[in-house]
Amino acid sequence: MAFDGITVAAIAKELKEALTGGRITKIAQPETDELLLTIKTLDGALRLYISASASLPLIYLTDENKPSPMTAPNFCMLLRKHIGNGRITGVSQPGLERIIHLDIEHLDELGDLCKKKLIVEIMGKHSNIIFCDETYRIIDSIKHVNAQMSSIREVLPGREYFIPDTMAKLNPLTAAQEEFIQTLRDKPSPLGKAIYTSFTGISPVAAEEICWLSGLESHMTAKDLSLDMLAHLYRQFSYYMENVRLGRFQPLIYYDKNAPKEFSAIPLSHFTEYTFQEYDSISQVLKCYYATKNTLTRIRQKSTDLRHVVQISLERNRKKYDLQTRQLKDTENRDKYKVYGELINIYGYSLPAGSKELTALNYYTDQEITIPLDPTMTPQENSQKYFARYNKQKRTFEALTELIKETADDIQYLESISNALDIAMSEADLAQIKEELMQSGYIKRKFTKKKVKLTSKPMHYISGDGYHMYVGKNNLQNDELTFSFASGNDWWFHAKGAPGSHVIVKTNGDELPDRTFEDAGRLAAYYSKNRGSDKVEIDYVEKKHVKKPNGAKPGFVVYYTNYSLVIDSDISEIENVQD
Template sequence: MSFDGTFLHAMTAELATTFVGGKVVKIQQPYPLEIIVTIRSQRHNYPLLLSANPSLARAQITKIPYANPKTAPNFVMTLRKYLENASVEAVEQIENDRILKISLRSRDELGDQEDLLLIVEMMGRHSNIFLIEKATNRVIELIKHVSPDQNRYRLLMPGAQYLQPELASGFNPFASEITVDDWNQVWLQLHDLKNKPVRVWQTFFQGLGTDTAFELAERTKTARSVEEMTTIVTDFWQSFGQVQPTIGEQNQKLQFAAIPYQTFTGTVNDDFTTLSGMLDRFFGQKAESDRKHQLASNLLQRLNTVIKRNQKKLKKLQQTFKSAQNADEVRIKGEILMTYLREVPEHATKVTLPNFYDDNQPLTISLSPALTPAKNAQKYFTRYQKDKNALIYVKTQLEETQAELDYLTGVLAQVEVGEPKDIEDIRVELEQQGIIRADKKKKKQRIKINPAEQFYASDGTSILVGKNNLQNDQLTLKKARKTDLWLHTKNIPGSHVIIQSAEPSDETILEAAKLAAYFSKARESSQVPVDYVKVKQIHKPNGAKPGFVIFTGQKTIYVTPERQLVEQMRQKK
């Protein structure tokens, strides 16, 4: 799974064919290290994703929906200032390394022509995106500022001169002239048992990921001469002229490539029309999960802290409740001591007396030697009264703490199964509940809750799914009709699901139940119980937490979540 120089070579050709001659119409930054540049070209708007994400750095056309932050970051504001209505002059790769250069022509505030560069360096944790003034090579802005202490090789701050990173060594497989001596040298290295073939090819050619180098090693290992090896390698690079996007397994890992690799095993998927379409399929779920955890990292940390605190509190309360349940035994010991007060020796640590509540069976009672017998008896009565009062108080505290813990674990489950666009709603909810602090710097404005997501059953019936508690309340209590059918996983945190039909078919109920199971904490389970009932039978108690409702007369169906079904119901929109 590497977006290496070889793959970027093929992707650059796809992007150049699509974008050269096009015009920038919109720029957005939905996530901290990713931008979407929408370019109008060939009578269509194409969203170009440029990512400096350490584990997912790439450049591609994307159709995956995204949510924009309410406040635009500084980087995207600068891009809008310089690049709106700019024309795309060229899309190029720097040799065969992981650097993409997009040349743009715009006009400044005075109307004068201005040439700019958008450079994307896709190099793991060193990935970055730059806006460069072409004439002076000055960095106007970059998506990730790096202090001089962290990078002494070059200054990565606005206003600095752009210095290209040191390129990978080796021949550019698509441009270099390789001599016979060079081929002979690599042949000798491959047949030196001290060398690993994968490493040899990565050193010989520039910009090769491990997967591509392994493919070359496997293709050439049966070559019987330098000439045969040269032909195999040359044919391999020439095949990149006609890409065939492919996903398959290599060494038990899912990989992607611009052409079919012979080392791909298992189920190989090569029915993609574009490299970008393949990347949407390959990165879709992982990218969404990564973006979500970027947005929710602080929120998750706070949630886990509060959950652990409540778990400790619950454990202590349970211990106190168990101890308080022995209140009657404490009272009996006090009464027996008072009855046989004269028989209790002074300064004793314990005494055995007949228990008149149990056929005068002997009962051993612990004593404090520093207290008189009467005061020891009084001590038991005081403890009895304390335990008796504690039973009432602790029981209430147990119920409240357990309810709080159930609520928090439910919210945690919503973060895990939700999407990046749902995180802001969850953050607002936790601020309202006092679990996280609201940002005082942000201006208070009317809270706008994202609408529930809409799906369609096989027969076309609309099904709505709330992804968090605020959406759940809005969906169930305000949007749904009384005759609609409501679904939720039984005793498991999850989404409220509404079938917008008074009499849905059994097949629609089954599909909606699978949606409820998929968008719940039981996503990875099988035979998940899902309750369903008419909305008119749903009630929210006064003062209840967001998302909490009670209901009666429900039926239960058991289903197994299916991701493929969820995607099919999404695509029917």
């Protein structure tokens, strides 16, 4: 989700409650476009992280420190001179702009009380941190913007600070119904786009949510709607903005599988296909979202080579499977040639020389059939020709049946590795998957003196009834969990007919409650290729009934008796233990 005005409103509210009255005890500039302020409050010391990065502008409270350069940059030295030991008297947001004002009081060299403003603009590539006096005259900024860089506004010492109004957007917190309706009717674009391009601080996701709450399709235009429908849309718009005005925020992150999809300060009811996790503060959301996003991006980049190996092998095996299936189809009529040979042997003695066909009664079906003959061959030779064709196709059928099973097993195995790559969360996970690919012969092992230590562990959850549940991240872990870690009376879960993780529930000799079965089923559904589905069929059985055939690939098991349940893949309510 874009860092929109609604998110900034949630941050401003949080900062106002946490920092007002606090004293700035330390000012650092870890990067050229970052500030880290340490603020002493009645509840203890807090750190405020501010980034004016063009690619990732942020502002939030954090407990993490960052190393600073040996020599502080000029902007950092200026702030230390003016507001070092200053007191934060207020935090505000103008309208619903992506801007936060920090009002600061401090004593100058003569001991006189002075007031300054630290203005944080979260505006993508135009983001900036601007230091002004109380009359909004710019003292300095972390980025200087001259006339050659922008014809709209210069950000230089001595210039007057103002918010450029380049889009002529309306303030959604004060828009009246008539103004709202007329603004949308003047726009030919779809409803969702008309909302976020007409009102300050509203992102496309928020506009989509407002349309959803109104029961309207966002691709419709305002001209397609009656006045009553537009009035209904305005009421939902007002209810939504009332949450912002009153500070009724509920920070959460939505997940697509295990990857963070969006974050929001207000629940997004139209995100029905995603799981979500609630947080106590918007700072926690931003910190977790971007940390996880960066981690997943790094892991995905590092897994590119492994994914390429798996994808190439999958494509090769799928082509092989299609070819083998077509060849097998050609052998479907093999029994016909056996019947032809038998009937020629029985009735061929009465055929005149040079006959091109034989019409005879098929004693298998009690119907007459016509058999083509080669007139240059005797009946016995024609019979032998059909028997030879039958035997060849029979051998082909038997060989292809075995080959198709092997190819299908290879495809299933490679899909399980692909699923393991999807749920990998660390470099240790990737190292174990790479080891598995080397053991299976898909990657050549490089013999080096340095031995890679495998430290990846299965995921650990606790059910609502307090039972420990373990989830394998890859096939090696699946085998370890099922055949080394689990006891005979522990329960084993797996998504039916889909690549996925083995889930083990430790029973401690108890009879499991129904809720624990459901929790384990949800884990098996979530960590499978069917993740995100509302209905996933899960097989479960006591571990003692799960067997591994001789020579089977890692993660492959068989069982001949099992129970089944159909469950969703929402694991947001299941406690995750970080071992």
